[in-house]
Amino acid sequence: ERVKTPTDGLHYMREWFAREIGGGVTAADLLVTAGGQSAITTALRALAPPGTPVLVESPTYPGMLAVARAAGLRPVPVPADAEGVRPDLLEAAFRATGARVLVCQPLFQNPTGAVLGPERRREVLRIARAAGAFVVEDDFARRLVHEDAPPLPAPLAAEDPDGVVVHVCSLTKATSPSLRVGALAARGPVLERLRAIQVVDSFFVPRPLQEAALELVGSPAWHRHQRAVAQELRSRRGLLAGALADQLPAFALPHIPYGGHHLWLRLPDGVPEAALVAGALRAGVAVAPGRPYFCAEPPAGHIRLSFAGVAGPTEIAEGVRRLRTAVDELTP
Template sequence: MQERSSVADLVTVLRRELDRYSPGGKLPSSRALVDRFRVSPVTVSRALAQLAAEGLVVTRPGAGAFRARPRPSAAPAGDTSWQEVTLSADGAADLVPRSVDASGVLVSLDAPPPGVVEFNGGYLHPSLQPERAMAAALARAGRRPGAWGRPPMEGLPELREWFARGIGGAVTAAEVLITAGGQSALTTALRALAPPGTPVLVESPTYPGMLAIARAAGLRPVPVPVDADGVRPALLADAFRATGARVFVCQPLFQNPTGAVLAPERRGEVLRIARAAGAFVVEDDFVRRLVHEDAGPLPAPLAADDPDGVVVHVGSLTKATSPSFRVSALAARGPVLERLRAIQVVDTFF
């Protein structure tokens, strides 16, 4: 049985059996539930977490799970109808829209039905996640001296150094900022590079989350066609000339959704075209650590071959670990790095 289906089935059974216990009463131990239902400890843990999220169960580390006590009666609902008038005020002239259309992103983030293995989001199936290794690493990290102290605003030096080595070339730890996930890093990059109301070049087709970020920032996405070898340089040059754009967002490695890898002869050409246009290339290197071992040697990130600071590189650990693990990096060279850092500090502090 699929893990997701097992969790749902166990939640249904336990929810039905809660009436056997008085409020505050202790439920059977996790070990007892594992033996009774012949499921894994992970399944039991996830089922209890679901019941806790529903307010039906309270879990206490080291003590077990208990039936939740009834909550006090809720206060009478207020009248929020006034918000309709305030939120519907005409915002057509706003450069940065106050309302954001998240529909394209939500479709790709919806949990699949039981028994279905999803490919559209690029996240590992629970059966492929190294949960035990990750849990052990997280426990070790939490016990490290200084783990709960004030961190550097740019991120931990060791982590910045690790990302810099992964990018390669002449990129150093001083040119890396740690961010809260790839989507956050892309948002910061576009905010730093493109003022509201201006065009931004994107691959066509492209990742829906990229379009959502651009539109939420008040930018105008302009499509540049992609073929089996990645973005078409001649059309990229045409798009820069026609729009005056100063930013091109691309995924050179296994582009989403086509899977195209930017051909070797196009890599330098893309950078030369952007440099001639006085533009930045935002490199979304989202899938590098999710590649199969038999895929052969991978091309280096564009940022590794960029001495002039054309590339703003985004790399994330989320795809290869868990959607909950929001750790990624922004790498840039030159004055733009200070602008990225300033936005990061204002938005998140640490």
């Protein structure tokens, strides 16, 4: 490794990711990727032929839907609630579609913030195993845990001895958009399929970038950074939730997550989503419309509010005030 960068990634980088995942996952089960989005792209291209269905949570991350469609796949929504994807509907969807892949975010799901409950974790793995399917686990938010969170469940990959789970994780969100270093973990012959796709698509992650990531996570400052991120995310979440309760009590906030960097709001009846998003932008506040998070007809209007990109508490309060202004313009 002093001479060249292996296409799988530097050995010590793969070792670090394997330890983070746990459950007997080893460096030999890992590929270093150029961030999480690249890893999801590789996984879907390797696991599902073009034209076939892929099961997704509803709602889910629009970037993943874009990746699936670009690969020629047909996303099929499986409704989720406050405890994640519903196993009864998942089993029915596998049976009805013949799909061989489920993509899910068991921890702090985007956009709902849901955490897959213990019983459901077992059920999802059982259902996928019975269907002869893979579960692509997008563990994107583990390093965005809030300070007040209870102990986190292990990744699904750590509880899967049968090679059902293909695990995706990344350092990017907890560090910098430019530190595009992530990992794919898989057991059994599927790893060779993942490797073959990655070599064609991106060859390998540049060695200097991996060395910079290793320098960061191997430093005492890494743990201080994680604590600081957890404290700041908790503080901002509380400020945003409090401001919404005060200024926009009619907006439904059914779940306040203890990880991630956003809140997911259901709009009151009579508040049109597209008009609100446009009005908010005119008022000087950017919100994400809910429509792109659904690959079928949404059950209601939603918006997603991120608290990661603001300068501090003052901007959070001002953003909610401006959103209230946009709402007032739409309602009598």
